[in-house]
Each structure stands twice: as C-alpha cells, then as structure tokens.
Amino acid sequence: MRVGIFGLGLIGGSLGLDLRDRGHRVIGVTRQSETAHLSIAIGATDEAGVEVGRLAGCEVIFLCTPMQALGTGIAAVAAAVGPETILTDVASVKGAVVGPAEALWPRFVGGHPMAGGSEQGITAASRGLFVGRPYVLTPTATTDAVALERVRLLIRELGARLIEMTVEDHDRAVARISHLPVMVSAALLLNLADDQTATRLASSGFYDTTRVGGGNPQLGLAMAQLNREAMLAELASYRAALERLEGAVQTEDWTGLEASLEASRRARVRVFPQKP
C-alpha cells in the first residue's frame, strides 16, 4: 500500500520505519527539507519532501504534526488529495480533533498511539515503537466503515494493541493516565526550584517521576488547552487523593497511611503486571 506521513517527528518517523519494513511504500511530507532528507537516510520514508502534493495517490495518510498544527495540517492535506484518500491522526486529544476533521473529511479516522519517550524528532524514531503498546481508534457514528477497517489493518501490522473507544472515554482516560501525570511531575520540578543540596542527591526515583514533567512544554500546553475540562476534573480528584495522604501524615494516622500505600502498591501491580 502507498502510505503517506505528514509530519516526520518521533511518531511519524517510527511509523515510517515499521510500515516500510512491512512492505509498504512510504511517502513523507514535512516542513523542513533537511528532515525529509534525514527520513530517507534512516529508512523511514521511500521519498520525502516539503510539498504536500507528494501525498496525492496515497491510500492512507497519517497526520503526525504537533497537535497545535493539526487543524491547518488537515486542511492542507485535504486540499491536495482525492476524496478516496483515508486520513488518520495521532493526537493525544480526540474531542477537539475528531468532530472538525470528520466534518471536513468524511474518510477520517481518529487515532492515538500510546507510545513515546523522552526524546523528540526524527532522530529519535525507532523500529518496533508500537509493538505491544495501546493504539486507540475513536470511531464515531459517522466514521466511514471502509476507512476504519483499512486503518485497523495497518495498526495490527505494527504489532500494536488495537483498542477502540468513544472520543469522550478516550479523553477522560488520557487526562487520568497521561495529561495529569505531566502536571504532577512538572510540579515536582518546580518545587525543587534551585535547591542545590537536593539536586546533588536526586537519583533514579526522581529521574523516573519527573520524566514526563520535564518534557516538551508545547505538548503539555496543548494537552491542557485541548483537553481542559477533563484535565481540571483530574487535577481536582488528584488533589483530594494527595490531601488524604497529607492528612494521614499530619494526624499521624499511620494505619490509614499504610493502607493507602498498600492500595497504591496493589494498583500498580494491577495496571502493570509487566513492564509496558
């Protein structure tokens, strides 16, 4: 299949590497010609450039620009390809994306691969990034059935764990397990401030706990802007959970604190029976 990738960062580049390995012909379009050359050099695309017209003739196009640029990206691609073309995105928020995209393009399928890392950009692209990871599709009542099935097949080829749910369920869930942790983790770094003594002692625990909070500010900002309601709900319920722990320490309710820490230990084993 001829597959297009619009936006060649970590996700777009990794999709390209795996789709080419599965025998597809991958056409990349990106803003910078240097990135286009690099994508060919590392094997993430068969051909690539900065002209969106290159995507004409692709059967499926993955929209992999940063979330903030997605609206203009869809419009640009839509103007350059035929009506039979299937478009799918990879943004971590679906409510703000799927409605407008489906209105503009009937063969649109909302998607979100739960994969990433601390690095960004085409140079961080890697083979097998999606293997065993959740890849969510959020079809609506009006999603084109053929387009949906075509995207499902590609995702299964990547070895990802295909999960389908509503836009609303997706946005609530990612607020809880992905967008909230960014704020919680960022606050640990802000609380550290410029404490040199504490900095010298920071080790693997602080490293792991602050990874997502130390990530791309534009991505965190987009999460908050585009998934604001769900994020506010999670920030409120999180604050209540943390205040219960603080209350137990304050009142020296050691039995209660131990029970809460045992509940969180059990929750982690339940969520992650093994490393994801």
Added chain:
Amino acid sequence: MRVGIFGLGLIGGSLGLDLRDRGHRVIGVTRQSETAHLSIAIGATDEAGVEVGRLAGCEVIFLCTPMQALGTGIAAVAAAVGPETILTDVASVKGAVVGPAEALWPRFVGGHPMAGGSEQGITAASRGLFVGRPYVLTPTATTDAVALERVRLLIRELGARLIEMTVEDHDRAVARISHLPVMVSAALLLNLADDQTATRLASSGFYDTTRVGGGNPQLGLAMAQLNREAMLAELASYRAALERLEGAVQTEDWTGLEASLEASRRARVRVFPQKP
C-alpha cells in the same frame, strides 16, 4: 578487610557482591537461614547465618535492615562485637537514626546510598548498583574521625559519588527528591482507582511516574514516620506548586502555563544532564 553486613536485602546483598569483588571478606547476618544460604550462593557473602555473633571480628559492619528494625538491629550488633568495631547504616532518614546510634556506639557513621530499584530482597541484588550514584555520609561534631575515614574509603571503592552533609540538610533534601515523590506518585495510583478504561491505556509515562508510589508500603510509611516534619513541609510547598499549574489551566493563562512547563523542562535538564 573483614566486613559485616547485617540484613541481606537489595542493598545489603549488592554491597556484599561489590565488596567481595574488591577483595574483602564479607560476613552476612540475616533473620532467615534461607536468605543466608542464598547470599552465599549468589556470591554476596563469604559466610552467612542467622547468629549475630558471626559479626565479631569484623572491622566495619553495614547495618542494612529495614529502617523500622534498625534500632533493635544496632542494639543487637552492639552487644555482639568489640568496641573497636565501626558501624554504619544505610537508612534513608538520618535525624531519627544518627543521634541515638552515636549515643549507643561511639564508632557509628550515618550513611545513605541513593540507590535502589523497583525490586526488593537478596534476589534483586546486583553488581555495580552504587557506581556513579550519590552515597551520603552525615558525620556530626562527635563522629569518630578514624571510623569516618574507614567508611569513606569503602564507599569510594564501590565507585559511588561520596557526598557529606549535615543530618538536617540530608533529611530536608531527601524529603524533597525522594520522600515527597513517593506520596505524589502514590496519589496518582489512588486517583486511578479501578478505572478500567484508563488502565487499558496506561503506558510508559504512567509506568515511570508511578514506580516509586507503587513500592514497598512499609518503606513509605517509615519515611513519613521518621521524616515527618520535612515531609509535611514538602507536601505543603508541592501542593502550592501544583495549585499554581491548576490555576493557570482554570483561568486559561496559557502564557503562564507554558512558562512554568518551560521552567520545569529546564530544571530537569539541570538536575539530570545525563541518566543517573
């Protein structure tokens, strides 16, 4: 040198592996004879058993029991060895430990290796665990100079990054970068509750952010009990930092939110120029 290890878990076992590699003779004492046998089998001790009397004749003894058992542990070891013996502990709180221990045993040196992982017990022991990691000593005005120098030498032999500071500075610093993150991380797991949809989507970000909160409840409890004042201070300042982020989302102060996320990104690079 003849080195004793009292308590053969992750830290005690890992110390044993490395100290034997450096040519020391390592004597282990633990509560369970099965653990003692295991420590010999994996090469963490030369000899081991459940009788504290085995430690007589050791020049330096590392006290590696869980923090809650440290008081009785020091008393038991002190009753079994000669006054020339040097004792040092590995507990993550020093204020509650060092004063009483120095009163009981003049040749005591408070210590805290900043190393660990998600696994516990002798089976998780590994070579090189301390290499490049901070290993804090907290000498006081009355700490025996010879004892301190002897412990310093052993820590340098482990390849650890030796750091010396006061008991008070240590406890404040670990509250900030180690004990607070346990509570912050546990609250993420408590906030998840039994949300099945969110659980299915949990990926590497949630995995990293919840590692320390999903750890041993007894360890988290001991941190809170033994370092309560410092932990409460950190919980309060952390809450203020998180509420500032929440306020920015609430009032749609996107410039302010982006500036905070940029500050946290810079802080993480400053704290961890490379993976610890």
